[in-house]
Amino acid sequence: SSPPESQTQPQQLAAAEHGLESVKRKLCRLVASSLSATVPGLDVEPMLEESKAGFGDYQCNNAMSLFSSLRGSSDANFQNPKLPKPQSNWAILNNLPPSDIVESTSVAGPGYVNIVISSDWIAQRIQHMLIYGIKTWAPTLPIKRAVVDFSSPNIAKEMHVGHLRSTIIGDTVARMFEFANIEVLRRNHVGDWGTQFGMLIEFLFEQFPNWEEVGNQAIGDLQSFYKASKEKFDNKESDFKVKAQQAVVRLQQGEERYRAAWKKICEISRNEFESVYKRLGVELEEKGESFYNPYILPVLEELTKKGLVTEDKGAQIILIEGQSALIVVKKDGGFNYASTDLAALWYRLNVEKAELIVYLTDVGQKLHFHKLFSAASMAGWLPDQNEYPKTSHVGFGLVLGLDGKRFRTRCTEVVRLVDLLDEAKSQCKAQLIERLTENGKIADWTNDELDRTSEAIGLGAVKYADLKNNRLTNYTFSFEKMLSDKGNTAVYLQYAHARICSIIEKASKDIDELTTKASITFIHADERALGLHIIRFQEVLEQACTDLFPHYLCDYLYSLSEAFSKFYTSCQVVGSPEETSRLLLCQATAVVMRQCFNFLGITPVYKL
Numbered sequence: 001s002s003p004p005e006s007q008t009q010p011q012q013l014a015a016a017e018h019g020l021e022s023v024k025r026k027l028c029r030l031v032a033s034s035l036s037a038t039v040p041g042l043d044v045e046p047m048l049e050e051s052k053a054g055f056g057d058y059q060c061n062n063a064m065s066l067f068s069s070l071r072g073s074s075d076a077n078f079q080n081p082k083l084p085k086p087q088s089n090w091a092i093l094n095n096l097p098p099s100d101i102v103e104s105t106s107v108a109g110p111g112y113v114n115i116v117i118s119s120d121w122i123a124q125r126i127q128h129m130l131i132y133g134i135k136t137w138a139p140t141l142p143i144k145r146a147v148v149d150f151s152s153p154n155i156a157k158e159m160h161v162g163h164l165r166s167t168i169i170g171d172t173v174a175r176m177f178e179f180a181n182i183e184v185l186r187r188n189h190v191g192d193w194g195t196q197f198g199m200l201i202e203f204l205f206e207q208f209p210n211w212e213e214v215g216n217q218a219i220g221d222l223q224s225f226y227k228a229s230k231e232k233f234d235n236k237e238s239d240f241k242v243k244a245q246q247a248v249v250r251l252q253q254g255e256e257r258y259r260a261a262w263k264k265i266c267e268i269s270r271n272e273f274e275s276v277y278k279r280l281g282v283e284l285e286e287k288g289e290s291f292y293n294p295y296i297l298p299v300l301e302e303l304t305k306k307g308l309v310t311e312d313k314g315a316q317i318i319l320i321e322g323q324s325a326l327i328v329v330k331k332d333g334g335f336n337y338a339s340t341d342l343a344a345l346w347y348r349l350n351v352e353k354a355e356l357i358v359y360l361t362d363v364g365q366k367l368h369f370h371k372l373f374s375a376a377s378m379a380g381w382l383p384d385q386n387e388y389p390k391t392s393h394v395g396f397g398l399v400l401g402l403d404g405k406r407f408r409t410r411c412t413e414v415v416r417l418v419d420l421l422d423e424a425k426s427q428c429k430a431q432l433i434e435r436l437t438e439n440g441k442i443a444d445w446t447n448d449e450l451d452r453t454s455e456a457i458g459l460g461a462v463k464y465a466d467l468k469n470n471r472l473t474n475y476t477f478s479f480e481k482m483l484s485d486k487g488n489t490a491v492y493l494q495y496a497h498a499r500i501c502s503i504i505e506k507a508s509k510d511i512d513e514l515t516t517k518a519s520i521t522f523i524h525a526d527e528r529a530l531g532l533h534i535i536r537f538q539e540v541l542e543q544a545c546t547d548l549f550p551h552y553l554c555d556y557l558y559s560l561s562e563a564f565s566k567f568y569t570s571c572q573v574v575g576s577p578e579e580t581s582r583l584l585l586c587q588a589t590a591v592v593m594r595q596c597f598n599f600l601g602i603t604p605v606y607k608l
């Protein structure tokens with residue numbers, strides 16, 4: 001049988017396959033061309049947003065400001081102050097070039113032009129995505145390679161919930177970029193070169209003279225080892241502190257025995273970090289602080305030649321306008337966090353040739369990065385604001401406990417990450433078993449299935465609870481909230497997704513075949529509203545990539561599942577005359593949801 005009329009032809013599809021523009025971008029271009037016809041020679045930015053009043057799908061907000069700025073101009077349309085304000089509105093509307101995206105336009109009050117998107121166009125766009133894959137909705141960003149510096153715990157010190165935030169948010173940023181066809185260098189800038197190593201190494205030598213033979217057992221739990229050595233270090237009566245300080249120098253001078261001990265300690269720490277990353281499904285490449293050590297001197301030489309480095313009471317500093325200076329060599333001649341970061345930035349720009357470098361740390365380090373970036377700009381490493389390469393500090397707030405203070409558990413000072421994930425999983429499993437028992441479905445589940453499902457839901461819940469907040473704010477860690485199946489939680493979304501999958505399954509149709517043979521048509525308003533929401537995926541993602549705000553994706557995902565619920569309440573799917581079209585809409589919703597889950601590092605569950 002021949003394909004239905006409305007199906008877009010393959011040649012057309014192939015041409016559009018890469019670099020499909022988002023709806024918003026397309027509309028912006030239409031508005032831009034209207035603006036240049038309305039007010040030739042004036043370079044006015046299109047102001048376009050999702051319609052709030054509900055008269056259209058999008059609204060153009062240029063009219064008002066255009067009117068006031070043109071009141072006194074010589075343009076006949078605008079020179080008469082008695083003209084009604086909607087005049088500029090109408091001009092914008094009338095000058096919109098014809099387009100197959102637009103179904104209708106109208107003016108609303110003096111301020112807006114409403115635009116209604118063509119329903120056929122929405123339907124075709126969704127079908128195109130189903131045929132060619134969601135990757136055709138990748139946003140177009142102006143860069144090819146980025147460094148994402150995230151997670152970055154400190155060796156031998158605890159990897160705390162702050163590092164968990166960095167890991168989770170950083171992974172999402174990296175995934176969004178990767179989807180947008182950017183090559184991402186996922187960098188774990190571990191603190192493996194600090195002064196703590198003198199203390200640790202000296203302690204190791206003292207406690208275990210035969211450490212090379214006993215190796216890992218000697219150190220055992222690195223955090224307790226760190227604690228014990230710190231106690232000794234802080235004890236004023238012993239000469240340990242002095243020895244520890246000498247050990248740092250010997251390590252940095254490359255003395256064999258000290259390097260070997262350093263390597264061992266790093267290795268143990270690395271294994272611990274690795275287990276967390278593996279559990280979270282996060283990939284990272286370690287390039288720790290020590291890696292950049294050889295670059296510090298030449299970089300500082302360059303900065304000195306450029307006249308940026310001055311001396312201040314024995315230290316070397318870079319003066320930063322309006323801020324305290326950036327110390328690049330300490331009084332004792334040693335390098336610090338900032339010296340390493342300067343070298344790392346130089347390396348990323350010049351060797352790795354990254355066009356965008358983003359750093360994920362808590363907002364407490366905002367000033368450090370501000371000073372670092374200012375120094376780099378003064379050195380001429382970074383061009384003007386609107387050009388690449390660019391740097392960006394992606395800060396985030398604290399994780400708070402239910403008591404409103406920094407998150408801690410009762411028995412330990414810091415929450416061990418793995419325990420936290422285990423807890424989420426086991427609570428999920430208990431909930432799941434209870435629910436399945438109530439529904440009489442428990443017999444359909446193997447223990448292995450229960451286990452994998454609880455792991456997916458539990459871990460997803462922890463990640464989502466973090467990502468859904470505006471990252472700049474603090475958030476309260478609450479198992480009860482994140483594991484609730486109501487409201488904006490990953491658990492709710494997993495159920496919503498699994499339900500869509502079961503609807504599709506119940507129809508027992510070959511979805512791939514439907515995708516190419518059938519077509520989507522909207523009959524009910526809620527059907528169209530869902531469709532419109534689906535195609536907005538691309539512009540939401542584009543905005544999330546630009547502003548580096550993962551919570552845009554969560555907001556989108558949640559409202560998508562709400563739009564789906566609304567559709568499913570008012571439109572029968574299986575067994576209705578519109579079954580095939582509606583199944584395709586279900587499928588598209590599920591595909592988009594899964595892609596969002598993927599960005600958020602959440603494993604989707606198909607059966608619940």
Ligand code: ARG
Binds near residue numbers: 149152153190359361
């Ligand atoms: N290790 C640091 C910390 O735990 C974070 C490093 C962030 N990256 C950087 N290039 N400074 O606070």
